[in-house]
Amino acid sequence: MTNQDDATPNKTKSHVINCGEFIDITVVMEWRNKLLKILPVASDVVLEASDIERIDTTGLQVLIAFIKDANVKGISITWLVPSDVMRNAARLTGLTDALELPNAV
C-alpha cells in the first residue's frame, strides 16, 4: 500500500491516497487502519485508483465503509482515474453508487 500522505493534524490538508496495485483480504486490515487514521484529519480525500489490478470483496467493503464515514464527517471524496479493474468489480457487485464512483469511464 502506498500513500502519499500520512496522518497529519492539519485538518485542512487534502489527502491523496494511492490505492496501489491491489486491495484484497491479505492487506485489508492494514487499509482499514490506514483509512481510520485519515478520517479525523482530512477535509477532502482523493482516491488515486489507476493502478489497481486486483480488488476483492473485502477491498470494496473497506472503501465503502470509509466513504460512508467520510460522508458523515463532511469529507469530500474524489476518485482519480479509477482503473477498469476497479470499475468492473464495483459494477459486478452493484457497488458503484456506494463507492461514489463516476458512472462514465
Added chain:
Amino acid sequence: MTIDMEQFKSTYIEESHEGLEVMESKLLELDSGTADKEAINSIFRAAHSIKGGGATFGFADISDFTHVVETLLDEIRNGKRDINHEAIVLFLTSVDVIRDMLTASQQGIEIDQARASEVKQQLEKMLDTPSDDTATAAEPEDNCSTSGWKIHFVPFPEMLARGNDVVRMLRELEDLGTLDVKADVAKLPALEDLNPEECHIGWDIILSGTATRDQINEIFVWVEGDCELTITPLLDTNQSGSVPDHDAKPENKADNAADVTPIKQVLQPKQTPLNASPAAERRVPGTESSSIRVDIEKIDALINMVGELVITQSMLSQLGEDFDMSRCEKLLHGLGQLERNTRELQESVMRIRMIPISFAFNRFPRMIHDMCGKFGKKIELKLTGESTELDKTVMEKIGDPLVHLVRNSLDHGIELPDLRVAAGKPEFGTVHLNAYHQGGNIVIEITDDGAGLNKDKIFAKAVEKGLVESGAVLQDEKIYELLFQPGFSTAEQVTDISGRGVGMDVVKKNIQALGGSVEVATELGSWTKFNIRLPLTLAILDGQLICVGKETYIIPLISIIESLQIDQKSVSAIAGKAELYKLRDEYIPIIRFHHVFGVHTDTLSLDDGLLVVVEGNGSKAALLVDDLLGQQQVVIKSLETNFKKVDGVSGATILGDGTVALILDVAGLIRVAQNGKFQQPRNIIENDGVAA
C-alpha cells in the same frame, strides 16, 4: 510470489481418499435403501472436491474423469435422473478408478488409462441416455419456461475469510447471462467497528438468460453453508410465479427474510433428516500413508504430560542442588514421580499412533456388496467395536489377512439362500466383525453363521495330502489348525475368491509376523469363528531376557512355549551332529545359542544350561541358554536403521543399565540354525555327554 503446489499434493491425495470413502459408503447406503436424498448430495460434494483439487494440483486425468462422474451425479441430485442399481454399480466402479488414479499418482506410476477410458465411456453413455420422464416431472420448476433467475444472496460474515470472493462469483455468474445486481450495504458498520475480513453486504441479483439452476448451483456450491441463498426462477409473464422485486422498500426486506433459506435447504429441496450412519465417518485405507491424523485431545494429553515432566524435573534439580541424606525420602518420591511421568508420557505418545480399527473394517461393506452381487448370496455385515484402537502400522498390515478371512467366510461359510432356507436358517447370512481390547492385545473376531467346518473332511484331506497319518488321533482344535497348512483347501470348487488353498497359511504367517496369533472355532452347520489376537503396537513387546555368556538377549514372550531344565535321557543325536530333545510326543531340534551368535560362554554342557522351547513360523526349536533373567516390556529399536539387518535378530533395545540387548527373530533364528550359516565361536571346547 509463487506457491509450491507440491507441498499440498499429498494432502490432496489423502483428502481425496477420504472423499472416495464417503462416496463409497453413501453409494452402498443408497443401494441398500437405507440412505436418504442427502446421501447423493454428500457423494456429489466429494466428487466435486476431488475434481476441483485435481485441476488445481495438476492431476488433469483425475479431474477430467471425475468431471463426468460429477455431471451425472448433478443430474441425479437435481432430480433430472433416477438413481438405480446399475448407476450405483457404475459409480462404485468409478470410485475404484479414481482411487487407482490417486494411488498411481502417489506412487509415480502410470495410470491405467485403458480402464479409466472404458469406465468414462460407460459414464458418458449413461449421460447420453435421456433422463427418466418421471424424474423430470419431479422438478417442474427447472423445466418450465424461465427468462432468468432471481438470486438472493447474503454471505455469512466468515464467508470471505474462507477464501470465497463475491467479485469472482459474480464474474462467473455474468458468464451465464445478463446481470442486474443490487447490493445492500445498510448493515455495513462504521470503519472503526468493521472487521474488514468479515462480509456485511447482501445482494439481490437478477440473472437474465437461459442459464440453468445447475449452472448457478455450480457457482455457489463452494459457499454452501456459508450464506443465505435463494434461487427462484423468473417465470414468463403469462405464468404465475416469482417476479423480480427490485423496488421493494427496505422495510419489505424483513418480510422477505422469512423466505430466505440457508443454501443447504435450497440446493437440497427434498431434504430429510440425515441417516446418521457412522459408516460415513469412516475412512478407507487406500494405500499405506506416511502421515497420520491425530485427535487434538491426544495432543493436549501429550502436552499435559510434558508439563508434568517438566515440573518433576524442576523439583528434582532443585533437590539435587541442595541435597543431603535427610532428603533421601523426598528424592525417592521424586524419582517415583519421574517414573510415573515417563510411563504416562510413553503411553500418550503411543496413543498418537493408535487409530480405530474401523479403518480396516471399512472396506468390507463394499466387498460384501460386490460378492453378493456376483455369487447370488444374501449377506448382512455386522460391525462392532469399530472404535477399538490399535497401532497404525499393525492396522495397515492386518488389512490383507482380514480380507482373506472375510472372503473365506463369504465363499465357504455362508450358504446360498435356498440352502440356508432348507437348513432352517434365515435367508440372509451374517458375517460379524468384532474387535475389543483384552490384556494389552487387540482381539478381532470374524464370525459367520454359515455351514461351519467339517472336521472329518479336513482330516481326510490332511491324510490325502500326507500331513497326518490316517490312524492319527487328533483333538478337534488340532484338526482345524490344519487349515493353516500350506496348500490346504477343502473347497469343492475353486472360485476366484478362495478355494485354491493359497492364503490361509499366508494369513497365519502374516499375523504371526505381527507378533499375533489366529485360532479357529466352529460348529458344523451353524457357525465358524476366526479369532485373531494382535499386539496393540509393534514398538513395544513383552520379552523374556536370557543370558548367554556375558550377553543378554530378548526372546519375544509370544514365541516361547516353555522353558525347562534338561533331562539328558531325552536328548538324542542324529546324523550330522544334530541334537533332538524329546518333549512329550515331539522331537525338537536343539539350537546351541552360543554357536549361532558366536558368543563365548562357559556353559558348554547341556547339563549346565536351560532349554527355552520356542516356535516361529510353525517350526519349533529348543534354545540352549545359560540362564533366564526376567521378563519385561522392551522398546524396539530398528537394527536395520541403526546398523544393518542381521539374520535371526528382529531389533535391539536398550536395557535399564544402558547396555544394548538384541531381540531375537525366532523364525529367522531357526532358519539360520537349520542352514548352518553361522560361525562357531573359536576356542570353545565341546564337552557334551550326549546320549546316543
